[in-house]
Amino acid sequence: MAATALGTSSGDGWEFDVPTDGSKSLPPSPRYVEALASQGYSFEAAVADLIDNSIDAGAERVAVVFLRDGDRLSSLLIVDDGQGMDDCALDTAMTIAGQERYAAAALGMYGTGLKAASMSCADSLTVISRTKRSKASGRRWLTQNARNGFHCDIVSPEYSQRLIDRYDGIIGWQGTIVRWDAVRDFDTIEEGHTDQYLNRAVDRLENYLGLYLHRFLSRGGFHIDIVIEEATTREEHDHRPVEPIDPFGYRVPGKAGYPRKFTAPIEGIGDVALTAHIWPPKNQSVGYKGIGPLQERQGFYFYRNDRLVQAGGWNSYRSAEGHLSLARVQVDLPHPANSVFSLTVKKAGVTVNPSFSRGLEKATDADGTSFAGYLHEAEAVYREAARRNEPKRKAAIPPGRGISPKLKRVLVEELPQVPGEDPIGFLWEPLSSDVLFEIDRSRRAIRLNKAYRQAVLGNRRGGFNDAPLLKSMLYLAFNDIFQKERLRAVVQDEIDLWNAVLIAAVRSEADR
Structure with missing residues (x-):
């Protein structure tokens, strides 16, 4: 028998709509937090999601800071100079799906990214923020508290201001800091392997952000830096600006007429x-x-x-x-x-x-x-x-810390890379006066004599990625050594030759 109206029928006919009798509120169980934290975020994708929020807030500078406590990684911070949030906006940001509307051009979508990305990677999420018109304030989610009933902590105003002051070189009058503690990735690091973990983690993060945010980074008014910083002394172990990686950035297309x-x-x-x-x-x-x-x-x-x-x-x-x-x-x-x-x-x-x-x-x-x-x-x-039969260059171990991203990119583009190898880095350290550099195979590093740094730089200001000419020459000359099982006498003689010539050159430069 045909229905007489939508949602109705007579006799034993089919109901075309389900009849209802009122409604009731059924808020989510606190266990919903577990589902939220199981979205399958990689570490890099989670950090990128937080930087999306920085972009939506109008940030021009973002710093991703790995905090070290000796050989242990303690926290991760994302610091930006965006418009910041007052108490009311912080409550909305920390509420699951709290933001209901986004501007048409916004990168945010569902109001869950901050929480889902953070809880996928860490058991403690703290957000500290200030605006030009409001004081520093903060909120903290502990995963266990969220599971027990969505209890969000109010961060001490004094601590909120201290953390803002710590990064006043970025934040200025307004901005936001997202802090992760109890980061699960950090807990997997074996004793003595922190440097090895950081080499790989920072490289992956640098490439991910450079690729997925390349249009923003190419505009010139937006910058991301990845920093490794000592928690107590604030000494910077590394500082890398993220360069854009354009997936369509070839010079000449593979076929005329394209794209x-x-x-x-x-x-x-x-x-x-x-x-x-x-x-x-x-x-x-x-x-x-x-x-x-x-x-x-x-x-x-x-x-x-x-x-x-x-x-x-x-x-x-x-x-x-x-x-x-x-x-x-x-x-x-x-x-x-x-x-x-x-x-x-x-x-x-x-x-x-x-x-x-x-x-x-x-x-x-x-x-x-x-x-x-x-x-x-x-x-x-x-x-x-x-x-076509074209000559192939010998594969090289990738360049690491101490080499600027632009120089590193050229080296990687020009030389095939040995897969799965930790990169070769550069360190300025005290050495004997008769050498300019030493090869440290155990640390996968080329150590440069700190006593000759100013002579090499020509009294220019030093930095993490200084002396690019010297570093690139040594990288190309001695890359093979890091691929060999042991250092042979003939190779040591070559190192001695380079040191003798370079020391003489540096001293000649200083006498001019």
Whole structure:
């Protein structure tokens, strides 16, 4: 028997809607915090999510600070000079899904990022902030307290101001500090391996932030620094500015006429612009190699409000194949939010429905070339390059601390890298007066004689990444030594030769 109206039926007919009789409030169980902390954030993705908040707050400077207590990592801080928050705004920020509305251009989406990202990595989250019109104040979530009933601590105003004052070189009149304690990654570090952990962790974080936030970093008015700092003395062990890593940053395309603009008609949205690129083959740049396996870097690069949210992958349109490794497609997600493109909470991937693939089948450029034709051309460029027999350079252990990001990038782009090796760093330390440098294989470092630092720098101000010419020469000359099992006499003789010549050169420079 047919229903007489929506939601009704007569006799034993089907109910087309479920009848209701009032409603009641069912707030989430405190165990919801466990689900929130299980979103699958990597350490790098979690930090990037917090920096998204800094960008939304109008920050120009952000510092990611690893705090050391001797050989132990105690805390992680994200410090910014954004507009800050007063008490009311802090309460909203620390409430799960507390912010209900975001500006159209905001990077925030669901009001859970700060809490989900932080609780995925740490058992204590503290947020300290001040505005131009309000005093420093803070809130703290302890995971255990949140599980027991969403109890958020009010941080002492005196401590809040002390922490703001500690970073007044960044914050000035306004800004925010996010502090993580009981960081789970830090608890896994074996005794004596803190430097090794930091080398790898900072490199991964530097590359991740440089890639996913590359459009913001390229503008010149926004800067991120990664700092390793002694908690009690504030001595800086390392200080690295994050450089943008453009996944489309080649100098010359792999095929003339690229990049090309394609238009895909997507059901429910309309025309969506696709910018198709073909990378030059056998490229060693960080922008090409990206993060993770190279085969995963081909495919779609989705952006939301200039923030990269997916770096590669074909989203079920086709499978990844080695001969398509030069093919990358830039897509800026359309506004407003829609059912075709769905973004994950951690902003590290896009889900599409089948209408996207159907639109790609119909996509063409201004000359009528199909999207399938583009993929065929990208494959042809790869296959042609594979047939050419070109000389290969010997792989090198990657450069580490003490080398500027720009110089490091050139070294990495020009030399194939030995996978899985800790980087070679540089340290200025007291040494014997008859040497300019020593090779320290156990610490994976080249030690430079602190007594000759000013002579090498020509009385210019020193810094973490100073003496780039000397460091790059020594890196290239002695990289092989770190790959050998033991130091042979002939190699030691070569080190002695370099020291004798360089010491004479430095002393000659000082006599001028």
